[in-house]
Amino acid sequence: KEAKLWGGRFESSVTDIVEKFSESVSYDKKLYKQDINGSKAHASMLVQQGLITAEDGDAILNGLAEIGRSIESGKFIWRADREDVHMNIEAALTDLIGEPAKKLHTARSRNDQVCTDVRLWCRDAIDQILGCINRLQVALFNLAIQNKGLIIPGYTHLQRAQPLLLQHLLLAYVEQLERDSGRLVDCKARLNFSPLGACALAGTGLPIDRFATSRSLGFTAPLRNSVDAVSDRDFLLEFLSANSIIAIHLSRLGEEWVLWASEEFGFLIPSDAVSTGSSIMPQKKNPDPMELVRGKSARVIGDLSTLLVLCKGLPQAYNRDLQEDKEPLFDSVETIVAMLEVTAEFAQNVTFNLERISRSLPAGHLDATTMADYLVNKGIPFRTSHDIVGKAVALSLSKGCQLSELSLDQLRQLHPVFEDDVYSFLGVANSIKKFCSYGSTGSNCVAEQISFWRDKLKLS
Ligand code: ARG
Numbered sequence: 001k002e003a004k005l006w007g008g009r010f011e012s013s014v015t016d017i018v019e020k021f022s023e024s025v026s027y028d029k030k031l032y033k034q035d036i037n038g039s040k041a042h043a044s045m046l047v048q049q050g051l052i053t054a055e056d057g058d059a060i061l062n063g064l065a066e067i068g069r070s071i072e073s074g075k076f077i078w079r080a081d082r083e084d085v086h087m088n089i090e091a092a093l094t095d096l097i098g099e100p101a102k103k104l105h106t107a108r109s110r111n112d113q114v115c116t117d118v119r120l121w122c123r124d125a126i127d128q129i130l131g132c133i134n135r136l137q138v139a140l141f142n143l144a145i146q147n148k149g150l151i152i153p154g155y156t157h158l159q160r161a162q163p164l165l166l167q168h169l170l171l172a173y174v175e176q177l178e179r180d181s182g183r184l185v186d187c188k189a190r191l192n193f194s195p196l197g198a199c200a201l202a203g204t205g206l207p208i209d210r211f212a213t214s215r216s217l218g219f220t221a222p223l224r225n226s227v228d229a230v231s232d233r234d235f236l237l238e239f240l241s242a243n244s245i246i247a248i249h250l251s252r253l254g255e256e257w258v259l260w261a262s263e264e265f266g267f268l269i270p271s272d273a274v275s276t277g278s279s280i281m282p283q284k285k286n287p288d289p290m291e292l293v294r295g296k297s298a299r300v301i302g303d304l305s306t307l308l309v310l311c312k313g314l315p316q317a318y319n320r321d322l323q324e325d326k327e328p329l330f331d332s333v334e335t336i337v338a339m340l341e342v343t344a345e346f347a348q349n350v351t352f353n354l355e356r357i358s359r360s361l362p363a364g365h366l367d368a369t370t371m372a373d374y375l376v377n378k379g380i381p382f383r384t385s386h387d388i389v390g391k392a393v394a395l396s397l398s399k400g401c402q403l404s405e406l407s408l409d410q411l412r413q414l415h416p417v418f419e420d421d422v423y424s425f426l427g428v429a430n431s432i433k434k435f436c437s438y439g440s441t442g443s444n445c446v447a448e449q450i451s452f453w454r455d456k457l458k459l460s
Pocket of ligand 1: 024028084110111114320322323324
């Protein structure tokens with residue numbers, strides 16, 4: 001067995017069971033690029049500070065570049081007995097260039113190294129997710145454009161409430177996704193500080209320059225406190241919280257579209273390209289991708305809760321428990337990216353069943369609140385108007401008709417203020433024309449939103 005990089009004080013090697021249990025290279029090798037870049041920055045700083053010679057520095061930089069190429073070409077052999085990505089790369093560097101490699105870990109610990117790698121990895125992951133969010137926003141926006149003027153029933157409590165323009169509802173999701181992006185942007189700015197040089201926990205007595213490594217890795221500044229730098233994973237909690245909120249937004253959209261694709265609603269027709277069948281029921285066409293989006297949100301939330309529980313009992317500073325942060329992080333990112341991609345794909349592959357939607361509009365007195373507004377315009381206090389319209393609804397329910405089908409005489413028996421102009425407030429098409437408050441579903445307000453998003457999403 002090869003001696004461990006930390007093996008000096010040990011007389012015997014760890015058992016196979018312990019080795020297998022403790023290794024992380026099987027998954028943290030994902031960090032190889034960040035690990036190599038971090039090491040390059042660190043080595044260059046060591047040269048600058050006179051802690052190692054320029055020749056040693058060059059040997060290290062060239063060696064690291066070579067290892068990077070060998071990893072990328074798939075030739076690199078990852079060894080579980082070398083524990084993690086950091087020691088695999090350092091040991092391979094020693095195999096490759098010999099003595100100079102032994103100077104790379106000067107004034108560095110895996111504790112600051114791992115957390116530097118993870119912060120660098122998160123930066124890229126966040127950029128990737130931001131791109132996916134943007135593409136989904138564009139897909140939802142385009143779906144809205146294709147369905148200009150389409151009125152749908154709006155729901156509260158899943159009971160019919162008021163009419164909505166479909167565009168308005170779709171843009172609600174676009175808004176939510178925009179805040180999701182904002183949370184990630186904030187998170188990225190807050191995590192972009194360098195732990196490198198915090199070493200194990202206390203910093204070092206060697207004359208390093210943490211500002212130099214921070215700068216060369218594109219961090220805003222070095223973290224101020226070395227204990228904080230190696231011990232906290234709040235930036236991951238924040239990142240996974242942001243992902244969880246995205247997951248919840250997507251899950252709600254998934255739920256809505258699954259419902260709309262049902263026979264009972266029949267509003268939405270997913271194309272065959274995004275539907276799957278049943279192995280026993282020949283007639284079936286299921287909206288599986290959106291069900292899985294709903295389902296996978298559980299994983300993303302689970303990843304966050306794993307991390308919350310992981311961190312809650314840890315004393316300062318670094319604890320090996322923290323190695324367990326990586327799988328939930330990777331899983332959360334991989335899952336949220338896939339969820340965003342498939343949702344965009346789904347949005348590009350649905351049509352709305354105009355016939356079913358328009359046939360469904362008369363049900364549920366969607367115009368009742370507009371009728372109450374009519375009475376308010378006539379000077380009736382809103383509470384009284386509410387009561388009068390409630391009675392009109394009861395009357396139309398008893399007659400099996402719509403509010404617009406009640407005669408003026410029938411309405412006047414409820415209140416003498418009713419005049420012929422009430423009919424221009426009734427019926428879904430009339431009702432929706434009355435909305436004019438900022439942010440409402442009125443067509444001018446929605447047109448303003450459309451033009452806002454056209455600019456914001458840079459769609460000409
Ligand atoms: N693989 C470890 C992790 O992910 C790296 C840091 C290990 N540090 C240590 N002192 N054992 O956290």
